[in-house]
Amino acid sequence: MPRPCPGGSVSTRKGRRRTLWRPSAALLLVTVSVLHQPFLQPSASAQAVPANKSGISRAADAPTAADAYLLGPGDQLLLEIFDPVAKDLGGTVEILNDGSASLALLGSVILEGLTVNQASLWLSRLYSRYLLRSDLNLRVVRPRPIQVSVVGEVQSPGLYSLTTTEVSQTTGGPATTISGLPTVVTAIQKAGGLTLSANLDDVLLRRRLPGASGQLKEIDLDLLALLRQGDKRQNPFLFDGDTLIIGKAASLDRDVMELAAANLSPQQIKVNVIGEVVTPGSLDVKANTPLVQAILAAGGPKTFRAKHSNVELVRINRNGTATRELFQLDYNQGVSGPRNPPLRDGDTVIVNRSAYAVATDALGAVTTPLSGLVNSFAFIDIFNNNRN
Structure with a gap:
């Protein structure tokens, strides 16, 4: 039986060697x-060898830059x-x-x-x-365009296709062309930016491991470290099939000012300020504008007619439900969830009427028809006097 030998030859039992003929045909x-x-x-x-029975491998401090x-x-x-x-x-x-x-x-x-x-x-x-x-x-x-899922506390959760040249725009902000491999920040900006409820140090990146087994690993990221210390390890490159999960903060005012100054949040939002203000209607204000500042942007409360202790904030949630909260108008309050909350896109602020406004409006509702009737009788009387 012939057997392969080094150098591309085959040896036989008689010890003779003959060179293998390797024609391209x-x-x-x-x-x-x-x-x-x-x-x-x-x-x-x-x-890849399966990480564990659950199919997910935890890698809190994984060197994502070394991922293949x-x-x-x-x-x-x-x-x-x-x-x-x-x-x-x-x-x-x-x-x-x-x-x-x-x-x-x-x-x-x-x-x-x-x-x-x-x-x-x-x-x-x-x-x-x-x-x-x-x-x-x-x-x-x-390389192919990559598709990543961005879910959780972002303005527009969903599936996004990212390329090496991407036009990113947070809600209300200018369009920015980004050249280079997509990163976590690129995906967040593509999804419209973070919401005010986003927990900056609770970001999870879920990634597929090599092989056909479909095994996954999870990587914990801290965007707060990226903003404060410039830790670029918290902004790894994204691969096709990655899932980015933004957690929700326990308190609404946590890190809110830091988030407002970053390019990870919307630059502008639209709110409605109605009721007893000088110019009620829809307003375009900066992201994270507090309640009091939005009222002042609408011209401020009307003198005597606005009830400072009865300001309503109506918010439409993502699940379609609405929440209603009452606040007291206090110009000395900073940005605070319980007393002067930062507004979200689509919020409606209602400045209710004072007791004086209620009384004068009720009196006007009664006297206005009567005054019209009196004026009609007076006109008829003047007309009859002129005829005589």
Whole structure:
């Protein structure tokens, strides 16, 4: 039985050596039989080992910068084969929607979910069946747009597609073109910015691990450290399939001023101020504007008619319900949840009437029709006197 020997030769029982003939035409004969094979799946050695039974691995202090890029549909790859006879088998390859790539000699090979290094080893192993030298180089020449989910305390939760050139705009703020790989901040800005209820040190990044098993890991992030110390480790690059979860703060006034000054929150909001103010109606104010300042922006309360101890704040929640709170108008209060809360987009402020306004309005409702009637009789009397 012939057996492979170093140097591309085969030894026989008689000790004679003959050199393997490797014409390029022989590759075409092998290709015909390979094209009838089903998709080639990575072996278990090329996949990630499950982290635990729950399918989620905790990595509170994981070095996210070292996370490997996972191949997926839309990635354009460049394959270089070093075997002189098979160099023409390389070239540009694109991963299709089903996660496979069509490769010369191999047919369709599943590459989705593998790192570039894993895919290189896997392809080298497959090519070793047909080539004497299976060394190759695989690299990404055009990465696909990534899709990430941003949920929790952001203005517009949902699924977002991010590219290397992104136009981000927080609600009411200017549009900003960002060039480079998408990060956590890019995704938050794309989702309209954080709400006032966002907990800056409770941000969770959920990421898929390499392989076809679908295992996940979770990374805790602290955006407060990013804003205060400039810790860029809290703003890692995002990968396709990442999920960003923004937690909710226990108290509404926590870190509110720090959030207001950051580019992670909306720059402008729209509120309604109605009732006993000089210019009632809809107003565009800066984000995190407190209740008292919004009333002053509407011209302030009307003298004698506004009841300072009866100011209502009506807020529509995300689930469709409405909440109503009563406040006392106090110009000496700073930004405080219980006494002078910061407003959210869509809030309605109602400055109710004082007892004086209620009395004068009631008197006016009674006397106005009578005054019209008296004026009518007076006009008739004057008309009759003129006729006489």
